Amino acid sequence: MADAWSYFVYVVLPYITILALIVGIIYRVQTWRKLPRAKAIIHPMVSGRWGMVKVVATDILFFAKTFKSSKVLWAMAALFHIGLLLVVFGHIRTVTEVSWLWGLFNLSEEGIKDASTILGSIAGIAMLAGGVLLLIRRFTPSCRFISIFEDYYILLILLGIAFTGMGMRWFSHIEIEEIHHYSRGVLAFNPEHSIYNIWFMWHFFLAQTLIIYFPFSKLVHLFSKPVTEAWTTR
Amino acid sequence: MVTETKELTKPTNQEMLDFLGTKLNRNLSMYFQSCQRCGICADNCHYYKATNDPKMIPAYKAELVRKLYKKRGGGLRNLVPWFGSKNGKLSDEELGVLTDSVFGRCTMCRRCTIGCPMGIDVAMIMRACRGMLTLNHMAPKGLQDTVDIHLKTGNNMGLENEEFVATVEWMEEELQDDLGDSTAKIPIDKKGAKYLWVLNPREVKYFPLLLKAQAKIFHAAGEDFTVSSRYWDVTNYALFNGDDVAGRTISGYVIEEADRLGINSVLCTECGHGFRQLKQMAPIWLKRNDFTVKAFVEVVADYIKRGRIKLDPTVNTERVTYHDPCNQGRSGSFIDEPRYILRASVMDYVDTDPCGRDNWCCGGGGGALTMSEFRNRRLDIAKVKAEQIRATGAKIIATSCHNCIDQLNEINRHYELGLKVVNTCELTADALIMPPPKEPELRDDEGYMNDPEKWDWEMAQTIAAGERIGLLTEEQKRVIEYVRKYYHSNSDWPLPTRIKKDLGCSNPCRMFQGPPETIFKIAGLPNPRDRSKWGTRHFEICP
Numbered sequence: 014m015a016d017a018w019s020y021f022v023y024v025v026l027p028y029i030t031i032l033a034l035i036v037g038i039i040y041r042v043q044t045w046r047k048l049p050r051a052k053a054i055i056h057p058m059v060s061g062r063w064g065m066v067k068v069v070a071t072d073i074l075f076f077a078k079t080f081k082s083s084k085v086l087w088a089m090a091a092l093f094h095i096g097l098l099l100v101v102f103g104h105i106r107t108v109t110e111v112s113w114l115w116g117l118f119n120l121s122e123e124g125i126k127d128a129s130t131i132l133g134s135i136a137g138i139a140m141l142a143g144g145v146l147l148l149i150r151r152f153t154p155s156c157r158f159i160s161i162f163e164d165y166y167i168l169l170i171l172l173g174i175a176f177t178g179m180g181m182r183w184f185s186h187i188e189i190e191e192i193h194h195y196s197r198g199v200l201a202f203n204p205e206h207s208i209y210n211i212w213f214m215w216h217f218f219l220a221q222t223l224i225i226y227f228p229f230s231k232l233v234h235l236f237s238k239p240v241t242e243a244w245t246t247r
Numbered sequence: 248m249v250t251e252t253k254e255l256t257k258p259t260n261q262e263m264l265d266f267l268g269t270k271l272n273r274n275l276s277m278y279f280q281s282c283q284r285c286g287i288c289a290d291n292c293h294y295y296k297a298t299n300d301p302k303m304i305p306a307y308k309a310e311l312v313r314k315l316y317k318k319r320g321g322g323l324r325n326l327v328p329w330f331g332s333k334n335g336k337l338s339d340e341e342l343g344v345l346t347d348s349v350f351g352r353c354t355m356c357r358r359c360t361i362g363c364p365m366g367i368d369v370a371m372i373m374r375a376c377r378g379m380l381t382l383n384h385m386a387p388k389g390l391q392d393t394v395d396i397h398l399k400t401g402n403n404m405g406l407e408n409e410e411f412v413a414t415v416e417w418m419e420e421e422l423q424d425d426l427g428d429s430t431a432k433i434p435i436d437k438k439g440a441k442y443l444w445v446l447n448p449r450e451v452k453y454f455p456l457l458l459k460a461q462a463k464i465f466h467a468a469g470e471d472f473t474v475s476s477r478y479w480d481v482t483n484y485a486l487f488n489g490d491d492v493a494g495r496t497i498s499g500y501v502i503e504e505a506d507r508l509g510i511n512s513v514l515c516t517e518c519g520h521g522f523r524q525l526k527q528m529a530p531i532w533l534k535r536n537d538f539t540v541k542a543f544v545e546v547v548a549d550y551i552k553r554g555r556i557k558l559d560p561t562v563n564t565e566r567v568t569y570h571d572p573c574n575q576g577r578s579g580s581f582i583d584e585p586r587y588i589l590r591a592s593v594m595d596y597v598d599t600d601p602c603g604r605d606n607w608c609c610g611g612g613g614g615a616l617t618m619s620e621f622r623n624r625r626l627d628i629a630k631v632k633a634e635q636i637r638a639t640g641a642k643i644i645a646t647s648c649h650n651c652i653d654q655l656n657e658i659n660r661h662y663e664l665g666l667k668v669v670n671t672c673e674l675t676a677d678a679l680i681m682p683p684p685k686e687p688e689l690r691d692d693e694g695y696m697n698d699p700e701k702w703d704w705e706m707a708q709t710i711a712a713g714e715r716i717g718l719l720t721e722e723q724k725r726v727i728e729y730v731r732k733y734y735h736s737n738s739d740w741p742l743p744t745r746i747k748k749d750l751g752c753s754n755p756c757r758m759f760q761g762p763p764e765t766i767f768k769i770a771g772l773p774n775p776r777d778r779s780k781w782g783t784r785h786f787e788i789c790p
Contacts, residue, residue: 245366
């Protein structure tokens with residue numbers, strides 16, 4: 014049974030995930046493109062196009078609007094998003110070793126691993142802490158009233174992914190080379206279910222469910238935020 | 248008024264959901280998916296701020312509407328039918344909650360949009376849902392009546408056009424008396440003027456002195472403007488009940504009237520939503536953008552900047568603050584203009600905190616003033632505004648929107664603020680330094696005399712010379728005398744046959760070698776083609 018499950022997660026699910034993500038994105042973009050444009054001006058910006066770009070960019074980089082409204086929420090969101098960003102970039106290492114980048118910092122083989130451990134841990138903790146705080150905030154009376162299932166669900170999955178990811182680093186031993194080997198296998202359409210690590214398996218599984226759900230969830234704010242904000246400040 | 252029993256056809260649930268489908272656009276679709284329900288909008292909503300009731304949070308209200316869209320089916324539900332809610336049914340209870348939420352808990356002020364990290368326009372979401380409820384005849388009666396009356400009579404208070412023209416003429420006389428200047432005019436139906444000035448029926452019916460104040464400013468600036476005697480109402484409550492068909496018709500009234508008069512620039516009175524619907528919605532509804540729309544504050548600020556009017560701020564010594572109407576400030580980008588005007592018109596101007604784009608809504612927006620069923624709530628939520636105004640210590644609050652004025656007056660009474668609520672034009676008109684009245688032109692472009700009073704026989708001889716008529720004969724003089732007498736008693740121009748009959752003379756046209764207008768011209772009567780000059784005037788018949 015356990016073998017069949019890990020076979021499913023390691024060998025079958027990755028292709029379902031990739032397919033679902035591509036089809037999902039195409040489907041979403043197509044249904045969206047079929048809709049008419051809304052031509053109404055929402056808030057005319059006097060400073061023109063460049064002013065709009067500046068406003069939107071500041072908000073994306075520094076969460077300016079959140080800062081203005083609530084400092085506490087800003088701290089939580091910043092912690093969570095910066096952690097998430099670093100973690101996502103850290104995952105480049107699972108597919109390819111970006112040696113030219115390490116070359117810039119004159120890092121040795123050992124140095125890379127140390128840097129990865131330190132940075133990865135910091136980022137992971139930041140993300141976990143931010144996520145937990147955001148989850149606690151969801152339970153404050155007014156916020157709880159407006160939250161729907163999706164809000165809890167996405168936070169819990171993200172926290173689960175972060176937790177299993179950190180567990181992999183702290184409570185078990187897994188070499189980057191093993192993951193390299195596996196990910197290259199997936200890319201070459203020849204995956205092996207060779208990693209017998211419970212933390213990794215759940216980490217990988219949860220991440221894939223999130224990716225499948227991505228195009229249909231509120232996570233699209235990754236792409237839609239600049240667009241909706243640009244409409245608003247037009 | 249005749250009460251007619253109209254058979255109200257209720258649309259089916261599916262028709263209502265289909266209607267929502269027609270309202271769906273790229274913005275709405277992305278807004279619905281982008282909302283994180285983070286609750287930042289709660290702190291930006293005056294409803295929540297005043298009541299602390301989580302049902303007032305914009306994200307909650309938007310979620311109610313999103314649920315309707317999920318009921319529409321489509322999307323994932325084609326694939327997995329059990330996804331989302333049960334089926335496309337809308338219970339009466341649910342519709343009641345919706346009516347209460349989208350009409351009674353939102354003034355569409357868009358303050359939450361300014362603060363929203365995703366920039367979600369809750370007003371657009373609310374308007375889509377309001378449209379659906381209007382289709383189902385569930386819009387609050389007061390709001391729906393306002394739209395119906397507008398469609399029926401051409402203005403939202405059901406005023407007769409004669410009544411309007413009479414008010415304008417009365418105000419013109421008042422203005423002339425005040426200034427002692429007969430050139431101060433409010434031209435009606437003047438073709439080819441620079442601006443078509445459109446008004447709010449509230450001004451015409453209850454506060455005609457506002458017309459005088461604005462006309463005084465226009466006169467001082469030497470503006471070339473006119474009002475229409477047919478469609479002169481700037482308001483459009485279809486913006487608030489979400490009915491696009493009515494919205495198109497109503498905004499079309501004004502724009503087509505501008506076309507008829509050969510004017511392509513509409514100048515709105517101090518009305519927030521009226522300005523926005525003409526400026527931003529009319530081009531979309533009517534699918535044309537060959538007209539420009541100006542706000543009153545925009546034009547007056549321009550006058551001051553160019554030195555076309557001079558102001559003396561020492562007239563207004565009390566402390567003044569300004570309330571930004573949502574539709575003109577946040578959604579219309581006129582933040583600096585009214586402040587510029589007020590700083591030039593008053594001695595002591597203070598801003599509220601927050602001000603400009605982030606200013607609190609007074610609570611009277613989105614047609615809230617027409618919905619009497621939500622009156623108590625409207626006054627409760629105005630607590631935010633009342634405290635904000637009290638903190639400034641101002642004695643006068645100026646604003647540039649008639650809905651805001653009504654609401655501010657109610658706040659003033661309810662919270663005992665002891666304020667005076669005025670339009671910006673009142674303060675500006677008071678502070679105006681009038682240029683010395685110009686001596687009116689003796690004759691107009693076509694050679695007619697502007698004022699029959701100034702006429703004498705010498706003048707008649709000069710005009711006659713211009714018409715290639717030599718020394719006036721006795722018979723011609725008799726005709727002229729007769730024409731003047733006729734105009735004096737009938738305020739009308741006599742027909743040549745009438746002259747011939749009454750005087751027993753030869754054909755007067757042949758006598759003056761031209762059309763009857765030549766006689767009127769020599770007789771010093773005003774131009775029959777210039778409507779603004781018509782009317783009885785007291786003058787000496789033959790000095």
